[in-house]
Amino acid sequence: MKYAVVTGVSKGLGDSVAQQLMEEGIHILGVSRSDNAELKEMAKKNEVSYTHYTCDLSSIDDLERVFTLITNHISDNQPEGIYVVNNAGVVEPIDHVGALESEKVVQHVHVNLIAPMLITNLFYNKVNETPVTIVNITSGAANRSVYGWSVYGSTKAGLNLFTETAAMEQEQRNGLHTSIAFSPGVMDTDMQEDIRSSSEDAFADVDKFKELKEKGMLRDTNTVAQALRKLLFTQPLENGQVYHVNDLLDE
Numbered sequence: 001m002k003y004a005v006v007t008g009v010s011k012g013l014g015d016s017v018a019q020q021l022m023e024e025g026i027h028i029l030g031v032s033r034s035d036n037a038e039l040k041e042m043a044k045k046n047e048v049s050y051t052h053y054t055c056d057l058s059s060i061d062d063l064e065r066v067f068t069l070i071t072n073h074i075s076d077n078q079p080e081g082i083y084v085v086n087n088a089g090v091v092e093p094i095d096h097v098g099a100l101e102s103e104k105v106v107q108h109v110h111v112n113l114i115a116p117m118l119i120t121n122l123f124y125n126k127v128n129e130t131p132v133t134i135v136n137i138t139s140g141a142a143n144r145s146v147y148g149w150s151v152y153g154s155t156k157a158g159l160n161l162f163t164e165t166a167a168m169e170q171e172q173r174n175g176l177h178t179s180i181a182f183s184p185g186v187m188d189t190d191m192q193e194d195i196r197s198s199s200e201d202a203f204a205d206v207d208k209f210k211e212l213k214e215k216g217m218l219r220d221t222n223t224v225a226q227a228l229r230k231l232l233f234t235q236p237l238e239n240g241q242v243y244h245v246n247d248l249l250d251e
């Protein structure tokens with residue numbers, strides 16, 4: 001049996017990724033603060049299991065408690081393969097440096113960067129006989145400065161380097177595990193609503209993002225999740241690679 005842990009499973013891309021993996025016959029362990037009732041039904045249809053773990057990924061205690069349960073659950077079931085999709089993310093605080101609230105910055109870095117680091121570390125530490133594939137959901141914002149997104153761009157850039165370094169270490173240690181990053185492009189989710197609700201003073205490109213929505217240029221999360229599924233199951237993965245959705249879609 002194969003298992004996948006998907007963080008941020010309650011909505012948006014995480015919901016779609018969980019559905020695509022279920023269609024591959026993979027059992028899903030979903031992590032978020034709120035549950036996703038629709039996924040229970042999807043699991044039944046696909047004859048796989050769906051177990052939800054309530055967890056606030058900005059709390060290290062909560063994360064360690066929940067992920068100890070998760071790794072124990074998977075190990076008890078003698079898995080053939082394990083996927084971990086570090087998808088949960090936040091974009092706020094959106095503002096220029098000098099106007100950022102300390103608590104929001106700390107919370108953001110916990111969810112977007114520290115949680116994927118700790119989760120990857122835990123799996124690589126505890127799983128020695130089954131290959132673990134880590135998929136870290138990144139963003140194009142990792143590669144350029146965007147006015148108002150200093151925190152978001154920094155956590156995604158950090159996530160890319162963490163992915164590459166974990167992969168390089170596995171290669172040098174002849175390890176079993178793979179880590180990749182996947183950049184999903186702009187998608188029509190609640191995160192985009194947060195972005196559009198920013199003031200122009202906080203986020204200089206706000207009008208550009210409003211226009212993307214008005215012109216129907218935000219992708220559907222199912223299309224993006226299908227591209228990720230194709231990447232994971234139809235070609236060998238290059239350890240440490242940052243993949244972009246645009247290179248995987250037949251458009």
Ligand SMILES: NC(=O)c1ccc[n+]([C@@H]2O[C@H](COP(=O)([O-])OP(=O)(O)OC[C@H]3O[C@@H](n4cnc5c(N)ncnc54)[C@H](OP(=O)(O)O)[C@@H]3O)[C@@H](O)[C@H]2O)c1
Nearest residue numbers: 008010011012013032033034056057088089186187189191
């Ligand atoms: N949307 C875009 O245009 C876009 C573009 C590039 C990259 N991305 C990346 O794609 C990923 C998914 O984004 P999305 O657009 O699908 O976002 P979304 O619709 O806002 O969903 C975010 C998910 O993260 C979870 N989450 C947030 N804070 C959490 C916390 N403290 N603890 C546990 N879970 C938490 C939420 O669950 P709960 O609220 O239930 O906890 C939710 O399931 C993110 O990593 C994002 O950075 C998005």
